[in-house]
Amino acid sequence: SYGVCKGGAGENLFVDAATLQEQIDELSAYSDTPAPTVTRILYTPNDVAARRFVKKLMSEAGLSVREDAIGNIFGRWEGTDPTLPAVGSGSHTDAIPYAGKYDGVLGVLGAIHAVQALQRVKFQPKRSIDVIMFTSEEPTRFGFGCLGSRAMAKSGKIFDILREAKDSNNVTFADAAKEAGYTDVEEKLKSSGLEKGAYSAFVELHIEQGPMLEKEGIPIGVVTAIAAPASLKVGFKGDGGHAGALLMRYRNDAGLAGAELALAVEEHVLASGSVDTVGTTGVLEIHPGAVNSVPREARLEIDIRDIDEARRDKVVEGIRASAEAIAKKRNVILTNFDIVNQDPPALSGGQIVEAAEQAADSLGLEYKLMISRAYHDSLFMARISPMGMIFIPCYKGYSHRPDEFSSVEDMAKGVQVLALTLLQLSST
Ligand code: GLV
Ligand code: MN
Ligand code: MN
Ligand code: MN
Numbered sequence: 001s002y003g004v005c006k007g008g009a010g011e012n013l014f015v016d017a018a019t020l021q022e023q024i025d026e027l028s029a030y031s032d033t034p035a036p037t038v039t040r041i042l043y044t045p046n047d048v049a050a051r052r053f054v055k056k057l058m059s060e061a062g063l064s065v066r067e068d069a070i071g072n073i074f075g076r077w078e079g080t081d082p083t084l085p086a087v088g089s090g091s092h093t094d095a096i097p098y099a100g101k102y103d104g105v106l107g108v109l110g111a112i113h114a115v116q117a118l119q120r121v122k123f124q125p126k127r128s129i130d131v132i133m134f135t136s137e138e139p140t141r142f143g144f145g146c147l148g149s150r151a152m153a154k155s156g157k158i159f160d161i162l163r164e165a166k167d168s169n170n171v172t173f174a175d176a177a178k179e180a181g182y183t184d185v186e187e188k189l190k191s192s193g194l195e196k197g198a199y200s201a202f203v204e205l206h207i208e209q210g211p212m213l214e215k216e217g218i219p220i221g222v223v224t225a226i227a228a229p230a231s232l233k234v235g236f237k238g239d240g241g242h243a244g245a246l247l248m249r250y251r252n253d254a255g256l257a258g259a260e261l262a263l264a265v266e267e268h269v270l271a272s273g274s275v276d277t278v279g280t281t282g283v284l285e286i287h288p289g290a291v292n293s294v295p296r297e298a299r300l301e302i303d304i305r306d307i308d309e310a311r312r313d314k315v316v317e318g319i320r321a322s323a324e325a326i327a328k329k330r331n332v333i334l335t336n337f338d339i340v341n342q343d344p345p346a347l348s349g350g351q352i353v354e355a356a357e358q359a360a361d362s363l364g365l366e367y368k369l370m371i372s373r374a375y376h377d378s379l380f381m382a383r384i385s386p387m388g389m390i391f392i393p394c395y396k397g398y399s400h401r402p403d404e405f406s407s408v409e410d411m412a413k414g415v416q417v418l419a420l421t422l423l424q425l426s427s428t
Contacts, residue, residue, distance in 0.1 A: 013363075013419060015117050017412035023109050027053055027093065028101035037402040040095040042136040042147070043071075043180035050093045051180075054108060054133050061112050062119070063131060069188035070162070070177060072148040073133040077115050079125040079426060087125075087426045088202040088385065089114065089418065090132030092148075092377060096140050100404025102394065106411060107205045108133045114205075114419035125426035127200060134377045141167050141176070144231070144341050149377035153384050154193040155343075162189060199385035201352050201425040204378045205418045206389060207406050211397030212370065219413045220367035221391030222356045226382070227276065228309045228345035229375045230316055232302040234261060234323055235335040240288070240296030251294055252331040255286040258298030260330075264322035265302055268315045277306045277315060278373070307371055309344050316342065346379045349386025352425065356390055359420035365413055374399075390417050
C-alpha cells in the first residue's frame, strides 16, 4: 500500500494517508464559497471552524494544544528533554478567495500525521516537536501575509502595523481577532513574539505550487532558499472629465498613467535579465470607472519577487522612478507610492536540508534541490530558527485555484520524508 515504505530508516513507517485525505476534504468544507473552491479568510467563522478542527486533530494525536494572543496554534509532543529548544513543523489553513484545499493545509495536517507515524513506531523524541498552525499566511484580509510568523519573529514594526491594521470594511485587527475569540489582542500582541533560538529547527511541508516536480517525475523537492517578496501600492490622480467634450490635448488621464506603469513593471522585471525576477500588477482599478468619463484616479497593487534581494530592490526603485516620470509626463499627481512589504529572502539551514535529503534517500525517494518562488511562514521562521521546506508535486503546478491537487500517494511520501526529518532533528 502507499502508506508503507520498504528499506532503511523508513521501514514500517506507516502514514495513514487515506485519513489525511479525508481530513483535507473535511476541512475544505469550511469555506465562504461553494466547492470545489475554498475561501477561508482570517478570523471569519469558517477560519474559526478550521481552527477548532485542527485543535481537535492535535488533541486526538496526544499533542498538548496552546494558542498565542493572535491565534497561532501549537500542538506539542513533549520530548524526553523538554528543556531543549523544540523542533517546529507547520503551515497555514487560511485560503485566498476561490482557492484550493491543499495550500498550507497539507503542512499542518501532514505534520500531525508525521507525528502519528513516529508514535506508531514508538519513537521518543529527545527535543519536543511542535506542530504549528500559523495565523493568516495569506494577505487577503489585512493586505500583507505571514502575520502569525512575522509576529513570532518580531519582524520589523509588525506589532505597530497590527495595531493600526484595518480591513476593507474598516474593522481593526484587534476587533477582528475578538470576533474569533482572541481578546485584548492589542495589549497581548507582543507576547506572540519568540526569541531567536526558541526552535532548534523548523520544517514546512508544502505543495510545490509550480510544475517542476510533476514535469520531471520527482516526488520530493528539498527547498534551499525562499525568494524575497515585495509588494507596492501606487496611486495616480488626474482631473478627469467628459469623454466626449474634453479634447485629448487637455486631458491628464490617471488610468493611462496606471496602464503605463503596469507596462513599466514588466519592462523593469525583464530588464533584470534573470528568470528569477518576477513582477505582477495584480490590481489595477480606475475611478470612476464609467465608459464616458476620463479616469480621474488609478490604484495599482504590484508584487515583485526575486531570489536576489538587491536585484529585486533595483526593480522596485526602477518602478518608483517610472511612476514619478509617468506622473510628470502625463501631468497627474502620484498620490502614493507605498512599499507594503519588502522582505529579504531566506536560506534554508544546511542541517535541515541534509536531514531532508537523508530522509528521502532512506525511503528510496528521488529528490531535487529547489528554490521556493512562493513565500511561506518559513521565510519568517528563518529569522528565529534554522529553516527548511519539503515540497511535493501538484497537478500542473496549479495553486491558488480550485483545481489545485496533489495525489494521496505523493502526500504520503511527503509526510514520510517529513517524519524522518523530524525524527533526525529531534534526536540531537
Ligand atoms: C503566498 O501565498 C504567496 O506566496 O503569494
Ligand atoms: Mn497561498
Ligand atoms: Mn501556502
Ligand atoms: Mn504562500
